[in-house]
Amino acid sequence: MISHRTWEFKQQLAALPAEIQRRAQTKYKLFRQNPYHPSLRRHRLTRHPPYESVSITMNYRAVFRPGERQGDQDVYVWVWIGTPYQTTISR
Numbered sequence: 001m002i003s004h005r006t007w008e009f010k011q012q013l014a015a016l017p018a019e020i021q022r023r024a025q026t027k028y029k030l031f032r033q034n035p036y037h038p039s040l041r042r043h044r045l046t047r048h049p050p051y052e053s054v055s056i057t058m059n060y061r062a063v064f065r066p067g068e069r070q071g072d073q074d075v076y077v078w079v080w081i082g083t084p085y086q087t088t089i090s091r
Contacts, residue, residue, distance in 0.1 A: 001032055002070055005078045009062075012081045016060070024056050024081060035074070051079070059083050 005013075013021060030037050031054060041055040045063065053061045060083055067075030 002073045002075045009078045009081060020060055027054060027056050
């Protein structure tokens with residue numbers, strides 16, 4: 001698996017409370033082990049294809065889009081993290 005974070009994602013993550021940052025790191029480790037683990041509550045964003053979301057907590061989400069596969073590696077680009085009320089996804 002290859003994973004990239006956009007500059008905006010890094011800025012948003014850094015601005016979150018420390019506890020949410022720790023939880024995000026834990027969820028990311030789980031995602032790397034099993035991107036379809038049920039506790040991630042992974043789902044597609046129907047209004048913003050091809051973006052998908054995973055749960056960090058009940059109130060925080062991280063949004064990514066699958067990238068172009070590189071050889072036998074899945075690629076994910078992390079574009080946004082925050083509460084659903086803050087969501088702004090630019091294409």
